[in-house]
Amino acid sequence: MTTITTTSLPAAEQLRDRVRAALRAVGATTALTPPGDPGLVASTPITGETLFSVPETTAEQADAAIAEAAQAFTTWRTTPPPVRGALVARLGELLVAHKSELAELVTIEAGKITSEALGEVQEMIDICQFAVGLSRQLYGKTIASERPGHRLMETWHPLGVVGVITAFNFPVAVWSWNTAIALVCGDTVVWKPSELTPLTALACQALIERAADDVGAPRGVSRLVLGSRDVGERLVDDPRVALLSATGSVRMGQQVGPRVAQRFGKALLELGGNNAAIVTPSADLDLAVRGIVFSAAGTAGQRCTTLRRLIVHRSIADELVGRIVDAYRQLPVGDPAAADTLVGPLIHETAYRDMVRALDTARTDGGEVFGGERRIFDGEAGDTSYYVAPAVVRMPAQTDVVHAETFAPILYVLTYDELDEAIALNNAVPQGLSSSIFTLDMREAERFMSAEGSDCGIANVNIGTSGAEIGGAFGGEKQTGGGRESGSDAWKAYMRRATNTVNYSSELPLAQGVHFG
Ligand code: NAD
Numbered sequence: 001m002t003t004i005t006t007t008s009l010p011a012a013e014q015l016r017d018r019v020r021a022a023l024r025a026v027g028a029t030t031a032l033t034p035p036g037d038p039g040l041v042a043s044t045p046i047t048g049e050t051l052f053s054v055p056e057t058t059a060e061q062a063d064a065a066i067a068e069a070a071q072a073f074t075t076w077r078t079t080p081p082p083v084r085g086a087l088v089a090r091l092g093e094l095l096v097a098h099k100s101e102l103a104e105l106v107t108i109e110a111g112k113i114t115s116e117a118l119g120e121v122q123e124m125i126d127i128c129q130f131a132v133g134l135s136r137q138l139y140g141k142t143i144a145s146e147r148p149g150h151r152l153m154e155t156w157h158p159l160g161v162v163g164v165i166t167a168f169n170f171p172v173a174v175w176s177w178n179t180a181i182a183l184v185c186g187d188t189v190v191w192k193p194s195e196l197t198p199l200t201a202l203a204c205q206a207l208i209e210r211a212a213d214d215v216g217a218p219r220g221v222s223r224l225v226l227g228s229r230d231v232g233e234r235l236v237d238d239p240r241v242a243l244l245s246a247t248g249s250v251r252m253g254q255q256v257g258p259r260v261a262q263r264f265g266k267a268l269l270e271l272g273g274n275n276a277a278i279v280t281p282s283a284d285l286d287l288a289v290r291g292i293v294f295s296a297a298g299t300a301g302q303r304c305t306t307l308r309r310l311i312v313h314r315s316i317a318d319e320l321v322g323r324i325v326d327a328y329r330q331l332p333v334g335d336p337a338a339a340d341t342l343v344g345p346l347i348h349e350t351a352y353r354d355m356v357r358a359l360d361t362a363r364t365d366g367g368e369v370f371g372g373e374r375r376i377f378d379g380e381a382g383d384t385s386y387y388v389a390p391a392v393v394r395m396p397a398q399t400d401v402v403h404a405e406t407f408a409p410i411l412y413v414l415t416y417d418e419l420d421e422a423i424a425l426n427n428a429v430p431q432g433l434s435s436s437i438f439t440l441d442m443r444e445a446e447r448f449m450s451a452e453g454s455d456c457g458i459a460n461v462n463i464g465t466s467g468a469e470i471g472g473a474f475g476g477e478k479q480t481g482g483g484r485e486s487g488s489d490a491w492k493a494y495m496r497r498a499t500n501t502v503n504y505s506s507e508l509p510l511a512q513g514v515h516f517g
Pocket of ligand 1: 165166167168169170192193194195227228229230231232233236247248249250251252255256270271272273303304305405407433475480
């Protein structure tokens with residue numbers, strides 16, 4: 001079903017002007033050519049139209065970018081970490097100065113509403129601040145030695161070139177999580193952003209190059225390559241890339257993980273999620289409804305941490321679902337740059353088709369669907385853009401369609417009677433990224449976070465599944481890939497550990513009491 005609205009979307013030429021202005025402000029100089037010219041298509045989900053053509057990185061250029069990063073590594077690895085931190089501090093300052101322009105590009109290219117786009121850039125600023133502090137805290141342990149006159153310790157060293165492959169839905173933050181930490185750790189970076197978001201990538205690259213120039217760091221510390229999967233594969237297969245940090249679908253992880261392992265490279269995988277929230281009878285329902293609606297409908301359901309499954313106690317299911325459906329009816333869907341919009345567009349037609357297919361399958365499986373209809377806007381862009389009302393689907397059971405991550409705003413609702421059953425449902429999917437429980441019962445909350453509770457990398461209490469802070473380690477288990485990025489000790493993935501034993505005695509005792517000669 002579709003709903004026609006009389007509001008129209010901005011004209012493509014207006015969006016082009018806004019992109020040109022934002023890129024000019026951040027100092028990006030790459031020539032953009034008209035749509036249809038050879039190169040990578042830069043489009044906008046706001047209208048579904050192509051805005052520009054962007055030069056695509058050739059095989060030779062990708063090779064040169066990796067070579068430059070490898071060359072820069074030879075000096076960057078011995079630059080003192082707090083000096084490396086100065087580069088990241090400068091990047092953070094530039095991000096503060098250009099927050100609104102970068103957010104505008106995120107809105108135009110990824111379709112995020114302004115508040116979420118600004119939030120994404122704020123996350124970049126936050127991780128820069130975290131990394132600057134980290135640049136003075138890259139410490140190893142000293143361990144008790146069993147031998148007299150010996151010291152046993154760990155030292156951490158830079159790895160080399162880090163290849164960063166990112167997804168469309170966090171077009172700038174995921175690059176910064178990786179880059180800020182990798183740079184203070186002494187690594188250099190080559191970034192392959194999503195082919196759907198080259199403009200935001202050009203803006204980020206301009207800012208990191210300016211930061212490098214300002215502090216006297218080589219530009220080779222952070223390079224950009226643009227293109228689709230084949231350009232990404234160059235990073236996957238190149239032995240000069242010591243760590244490949246890849247964010248995207250499980251399908252992508254299944255392709256790149258084994259290839260990196262084949263050459264004994266390191267991989268950090270941040271893949272798809274299928275996140276659930278349990279709502280127990282003791283929950284504060286006002287708070288739960290707010291948390292659920294933001295997690296499930298925010299970003300038009302296009303976050304890896306989007307809430308996709310609601311596991312609610314049978315006794316409160318009707319009331320809770322009724323309140324969510326009411327809230328959904330009031331969610332303004334439309335131009336993500338408009339002040340009152342809360343739900344922007346889906347990224348492209350394929351995402352819309354996937355959503356329609358999933359809802360059809362859910363109906364066949366006995367699901368009862370509320371919402372989910374397409375919203376078509378007046379004007380030429382009506383047909384080429386894909387706006388949808390978020391959907392709630394009451395399911396009789398957790399069927400295959402519920403086990404899959406459909407990257408769209410669909411919230412499946414399941415009911416339970418005993419907490420064990422709810423936790424089993426939470427854990428019954430192949431992915432293991434985020435999860436939450438809404439409860440005021442301390443025993444239920446602790447149980448959910450215990451070893452026999454949620455099997456996810458993120459397990460929250462009384463907040464939704466999305467919207468993580470940078471201070472914690474971010475990532476998930478099972479098909480989500482097992483990687484951890486951002487805060488806590490996630491930096492260790494970007495360094496190699498050496499165990500050092502120093503003998504400062506004049507004897508040579510062997511470990512385990514071994515005598516030799
Ligand atoms: P995608 O898998 O289609 O693409 C992601 C990136 O991988 C793109 O840059 C793409 O060009 C590249 N790529 C794809 N196949 C490749 C290959 N064989 N070799 C090298 N590069 C390859 O994902 P998407 O549609 O851009 O993003 C949505 C998906 O990403 C969802 O599944 C979402 O859950 C996931 N995601 C996960 C996280 C996380 O932190 N866990 C964060 C954001 C998005």
